[in-house]
Amino acid sequence: MSDYSWIESVRKAQPVPQPTASRKQMIESALETNKRLEPTYVAFIDRLKEYNDRTHDPRAAKFLAREKILVGDQYMDLLSRYDKALEFYRAAVELDPTNQDANQRIAIAESRRFVSMTAFANVHAGMKEDDVRKLVGLPREDWIKQVVQNGRVYSVWIYPKSDGGASAIYFDNSVVYHTNWNAAAPPAAAQSR
Template identity: 75%
Template sequence: MRRLLLVFLLFASCLSSAPPKEPNDREWNQLMKEYAWIESLRKAQPVPPPTASRKQRIEATLENHRKLETVYVAFVDKVKEYHDRTRDLRAAGLLAREKVIMGDEYMNLLSRYDKALEFYRAALQLDPGNADIAQRVALAEGRRYVSMLAFATVKIGMKEDEVRAIVGLPREDWIKQVVQNGRVYSVWIYPKSDGGASAIYFDNGVVYHTNWNAAAAPAAR
């Protein structure tokens, strides 16, 4: 009888020490404390001045990520484990928010629209009713390839900001630039859905030429 009682007590002890499988405020509040700390670390990172070049902003962002990587990855792993175990919608929303933040950096800073789309779609899976994320998915899908309609609205004499508002900014390695006789000539290259590319040419930041068929699509096999 004593042996059975001991076995029962040990079994009950194991059950009581197992992590809960239901959403609970105790774990969630602890995660929120850690998240507040992560947010404070983010805000403490240096911000490039408004006059910083795109390259400088990219380098600063990557350096900030590098400094926070260890604590950030550990925190996200905790949230994932809690979410997978409890299916707490609050955790799903937090994970979705973090994916949106990463997607925004790929979208707005790096112009890596395919990568941004991966993050936005993953966020939408976690938070399927979020209209804001759905809009980001649609925007990223529209920016993956330049459309003929949008490209046709780019006119000679437009400035870089106007062009960016219409067709977006290409990724950094698709912008070519040369300085000649005191003038800055640049070309922005945009991929097309057929595998070819279009190009917009600038002289000191002002459009002087556009070419829808700057690079032909690969020959069909």
């Protein structure tokens, strides 16, 4: 368990990003910690998996499930990659079917996977990015597009919808100036044009 103690100490020592930190800074901080952990973490998890497969010790399964949840949390909370987070949470449930944390996170990830029309309808011109984030969350980092023109930062946040289409929120210097619920048509509708 000394490896795991070290892993936990590195996790706890990870600097907490400032509330004003950009998403990029938060991702870079997490990546730096993960890179530092990787060699020891991978070896530890491999040994734990082998032990679990060999003995079916429920403690090992619970431990592995906890690790799946932690990785899933990074996908959900930091990267907004809800499908990937769901894979990890479901894997945690397979390992530990009574794990309430994993089941709760599955429900949360499912609810965030697609933008809700109700939440989206509450976004209006003049809102700041933080207010939008609280209402509809952050989209995946690769679904945020930015361009700087004449000293102004224009950005668009794109959100997937359950019908396969996408919605968009447009910002001018971090302030909403336009929203479009039907920014991209669902694949079937797009093909029929």
